[in-house]
Amino acid sequence: MSDKCDLCLLGLIILSSLISDISGVNKFIRSGVNVSLSCNKTLSDCKSTTWIHYNSFSDSWRVELITGWIKNKDTERHERLSLESDCSLNIKNVTEEDYGFYSCEQYVNYRRQGTDARFSLNVLHASSSQTEISPGRSVTLSCQLYSYTGFFCDDLVSSGGVELLWVNQAGVDLNTDSRYQILSSSDQYHCIITLTTTLLNEDNNREWRCQLTHRNQLQTSVTYTVKYSNDASEHSSS
Incomplete structure (x- = not known):
C-alpha cells in the first residue's frame, strides 16, 4: 500500500510540474x-x-x-x-x-x-450528437479537453488548477440556472463536461460557451451557437 501511495504522490508532483508553466x-x-x-x-x-x-x-x-x-x-x-x-x-x-x-x-x-x-x-473541443435541433427538443452539448498528462480530471482540477465551465453569453456560470443540467466526467484520455437543456423559441442564435481556466485565469474557450434551420445547428469557435 505504501508503494502505491508513493507512486500516486510522485504522479501528482509530476503533474504539478507539467502544468506549472x-x-x-x-x-x-x-x-x-x-x-x-x-x-x-x-x-x-x-x-x-x-x-x-x-x-x-x-x-x-x-x-x-x-x-x-x-x-x-x-x-x-x-x-x-x-x-x-x-x-x-x-x-x-x-x-x-x-x-x-x-x-x-x-x-x-x-x-x-x-x-x-x-x-x-x-485541445478543447465542443460538439453535439443531435442532428435535428428545434424548440421543444432536448439538446446535449459536450465539451472535451484532450490532455496529454494521462491523469484523470479530478487530479487536473485538484493539483493542476484546471477547470471546465459552461457559461452563457454574459459569462454567467450555467450551474446557477436550474434550466441546465451540467455533468462532469473523465477518463485517462480526456476531461468532459456536458450541458443538457430543453430548447426554447428564444434560443435560436443563442451562444453557450465552454471555457477552460487555469488557476482561475481564462486560457481558452469554445462557443456553440444554436441555429434553428434545416442545417439543425452551427458550431463556431471564438
Whole structure:
C-alpha cells in the first residue's frame, strides 16, 4: 500500500510540474485554430531538425512529423503541417487528434545538439450528437479537453488548477440556472463536461460557451451557437 501511495504522490508532483508553466511547455488551445511551436534552434538551418509527436493513447504513439524539411506523408494531417525558417512547427486547423507531446530535436552525426524544445498540446473541443435541433427538443452539448498528462480530471482540477465551465453569453456560470443540467466526467484520455437543456423559441442564435481556466485565469474557450434551420445547428469557435 505504501508503494502505491508513493507512486500516486510522485504522479501528482509530476503533474504539478507539467502544468506549472502554462505559457511555456503547456499550451491549452481550442480546436479549429492554428498553432506554432517554436524550436530551440542552435544550427544554421533546419536540415538536422526533427519534430516528433508522442501520444501514448494512440496506436502510433511516436510519429516523426518532419525530418529536415521533409514531411512524413504517412500521417493523415501532413498537409496541415509546415516548417518555418527558424524550424518552428506550424499546425493549421487544430483538431482533437493533434493533442499530445511535441519535441523538436536536432542532431549532427547522431549526436544531439542544444536543448530540445518540448510542448504538451491540450485541445478543447465542443460538439453535439443531435442532428435535428428545434424548440421543444432536448439538446446535449459536450465539451472535451484532450490532455496529454494521462491523469484523470479530478487530479487536473485538484493539483493542476484546471477547470471546465459552461457559461452563457454574459459569462454567467450555467450551474446557477436550474434550466441546465451540467455533468462532469473523465477518463485517462480526456476531461468532459456536458450541458443538457430543453430548447426554447428564444434560443435560436443563442451562444453557450465552454471555457477552460487555469488557476482561475481564462486560457481558452469554445462557443456553440444554436441555429434553428434545416442545417439543425452551427458550431463556431471564438
